[in-house]
Amino acid sequence: MASPISANRAELLAIATSVATEKMIDKAIVIEAMEEAIQKSARSRYGAENDIRAKLDPRTGDLRLWRVVEVVEEVEDYFKQVDLKAAEKLQPGAKLGDFIVDPLPAVELGRIDAQSAKQVIFQKVRDAERDRQYEEFKDRGGELITGVIKSVEFGHVIVNLGRAEGVIRRDQQIPREAARVGERVRAYIMKVERQNRGPQIFLSRAHPEFMKLLFAQEVPEIYDNIIEIKAAARDPGSRAKIGVISRDSSIDPVGACVGMKGSRVQAVVQELQGEKIDIIPWSEDTATFVVNALQPATVSRVVIDEEESRIEVVVPDDQLSLAIGRRGQNVRLASQLTGSQIDILTEAESSEKRQREFSERSKMFEEELDVDETLSQLLVAEGFTELEEVAYIELSEIAAIEGFDEELGEELQSRAAEALERREEANRETRRGLGVEDALAEIPHLNEAMLVTLGKAGIKTLDDLADLATDELIAKKRVEQRRREGSTAPPRRDKREEDKGGVLGDYGLSEEQGNEIIMAARAHWFEDEEGASAPGFDDEPPTEEAADADSSQ
Numbered sequence: 157m158a159s160p161i162s163a164n165r166a167e168l169l170a171i172a173t174s175v176a177t178e179k180m181i182d183k184a185i186v187i188e189a190m191e192e193a194i195q196k197s198a199r200s201r202y203g204a205e206n207d208i209r210a211k212l213d214p215r216t217g218d219l220r221l222w223r224v225v226e227v228v229e230e231v232e233d234y235f236k237q238v239d240l241k242a243a244e245k246l247q248p249g250a251k252l253g254d255f256i257v258d259p260l261p262a263v264e265l266g267r268i269d270a271q272s273a274k275q276v277i278f279q280k281v282r283d284a285e286r287d288r289q290y291e292e293f294k295d296r297g298g299e300l301i302t303g304v305i306k307s308v309e310f311g312h313v314i315v316n317l318g319r320a321e322g323v324i325r326r327d328q329q330i331p332r333e334a335a336r337v338g339e340r341v342r343a344y345i346m347k348v349e350r351q352n353r354g355p356q357i358f359l360s361r362a363h364p365e366f367m368k369l370l371f372a373q374e375v376p377e378i379y380d381n382i383i384e385i386k387a388a389a390r391d392p393g394s395r396a397k398i399g400v401i402s403r404d405s406s407i408d409p410v411g412a413c414v415g416m417k418g419s420r421v422q423a424v425v426q427e428l429q430g431e432k433i434d435i436i437p438w439s440e441d442t443a444t445f446v447v448n449a450l451q452p453a454t455v456s457r458v459v460i461d462e463e464e465s466r467i468e469v470v471v472p473d474d475q476l477s478l479a480i481g482r483r484g485q486n487v488r489l490a491s492q493l494t495g496s497q498i499d500i501l502t503e504a505e506s507s508e509k510r511q512r513e514f515s516e517r518s519k520m521f522e523e524e525l526d527v528d529e530t531l532s533q534l535l536v537a538e539g540f541t542e543l544e545e546v547a548y549i550e551l552s553e554i555a556a557i558e559g560f561d562e563e564l565g566e567e568l569q570s571r572a573a574e575a576l577e578r579r580e581e582a583n584r585e586t587r588r589g590l591g592v593e594d595a596l597a598e599i600p601h602l603n604e605a606m607l608v609t610l611g612k613a614g615i616k617t618l619d620d621l622a623d624l625a626t627d628e629l630i631a632k633k634r635v636e637q638r639r640r641e642g643s644t645a646p647p648r649r650d651k652r653e654e655d656k657g658g659v660l661g662d663y664g665l666s667e668e669q670g671n672e673i674i675m676a677a678r679a680h681w682f683e684d685e686e687g688a689s690a691p692g693f694d695d696e697p698p699t700e701e702a703a704d705a706d707s708s709q
Contacts, residue, residue: 163674182612187214189280206235221260228253289320290355293348302368322357330361331393351428362392369425374420375413383409383482386438389492396431397489398491399438410435449490452480466497470506480567524575580604601669606660613659621677630670631658
């Protein structure tokens with residue numbers, strides 16, 4: 157009959173083999189964990205203070221135990237150190253500083269020791285398995301994957317991916333889609349994160365990329381890169397839009413994605429639980445693409461503001477509700493598709509807006525330039541919107557206006573420059589009244605109007621400005637359009653909700669200019685550091701006489 161030790165060794169080796177095979181990890185990792193477990197059990201027998209090592213032969217199961225001691229001149233730790241005389245008995249010829257292996261008799265592993273060993277082994281195996289899972293999936297973000305639904309916990313769907321588990325969070329599921337345990341499910345790998353409890357694989361069925369990958373499976377031309385999906389936007393479970401373009405002029409991208417009798421697009425629609433998909437021809441011309449994106453509504457005119465990344469779309473009065481869509485869905489998806497904020501106006505609203513802007517600009521020129529109404533309206537009609545445009549444009553362009561000459565152009569430019577100076581002086585007085593330091597006026601790219609805005613935001617010193625990040629200074633405010641649904645209701649003005657942007661977000665400063673402003677405000681910090689001397693390096697140490705004199709005082 158085998159001894160208890162042999163039986164336990166055989167049992168542990170069997171566990172090592174089966175676990176390594178089942179979990180698909182290196183058997184050496186399991187053997188290493190086993191040795192740690194045996195060392196732990198041996199220390200409980202011989203004393204936890206000892207430095208005990210264990211070696212288990214992975215083929216025969218032979219176990220060797222030994223204690224490691226250091227040869228020292230004077231022993232301080234009797235468990236880990238020996239003097240030279242004692243070392244000679246253990247290993248002839250031992251020298252100071254050597255480490256000697258002191259063999260120990262093998263211990264019999266009882267039931268409790270074996271159970272403890274198993275726990276240590278399984279913990280080590282779990283850690284190794286988590287590392288393997290992370291290494292396998294860390295570079296697979298952006299792929300389409302198929303798994304089996306294992307469970308649904310607090311609305312989150314746990315998916316068995318074979319060698320790992322993924323999770324489809326509630327906000328990444330298709331609304332009203334029933335998740336049944338045991339069903340196969342396809343999902344998009346959004347990201348893979350390493351966490352203490354193991355790698356977390358986050359899946360999605362609501363992401364626009366999921367729909368794009370589904371089309372790539374159903375449309376060979378997309379897989380072969382003949383057709384490209386340039387943009388995609390989704391309202392999961394309800395409606396989606398994709399913009400497609402063909403690299404082969406003989407292939408219709410929309411027709412290829414739709415398929416014979418709609419077979420291709422219907423396969424995607426079924427996977428997305430009936431989500432309606434608008435397939436739109438993509439165009440490099442933004443205005444054309446916006447018109448296509450707002451289908452089925454008819455568009456009268458498109459005005460693009462590239463600086464603000466906004467697009468104003470004018471539609472006939474009877475097309476307003478169609479362009480907006482139910483609960484703003486159509487215009488919202490079109491905005492996501494184009495990457496720009498889209499404002500929908502009716503012909504009447506657009507006309508009213510143009511008239512209001514024309515009147516405001518005409519009145520501004522009339523007052524600031526001290527000219528009559530006819531002349532101010534003529535300037536606005538020629539496309540002038542700001543005093544700066546009049547003051548700094550080439551004189552020949554003003555003189556070229558019908559009814560103008562160089563003498564009148566020079567006079568208008570002179571008056572515009574004077575008006576700008578008056579405006580600057582008024583802002584300077586306001587800025588000083590707010591307590592904004594004059595030093596800020598020396599910062600490049602900042603004018604007095606900007607300094608007034610900074611002062612009203614509580615930024616009044618170089619340090620106040622230097623403490624800001626570039627985004628906090630120049631980030632543009634984003635305006636999200638909120639349009640009410642209504643097909644027969646009269647047009648209503650847009651309700652807008654402004655997201656907090658940078659302090660100077662309305663002035664159109666570039667990121668480069670913002671960086672220069674921040675660095676200029678921080679310059680005095682570095683000057684102070686260079687001017688200060690480090691204590692104890694530049695100064696001579698005080699003499700004893702000087703120290704005594706200081707102490708007596």
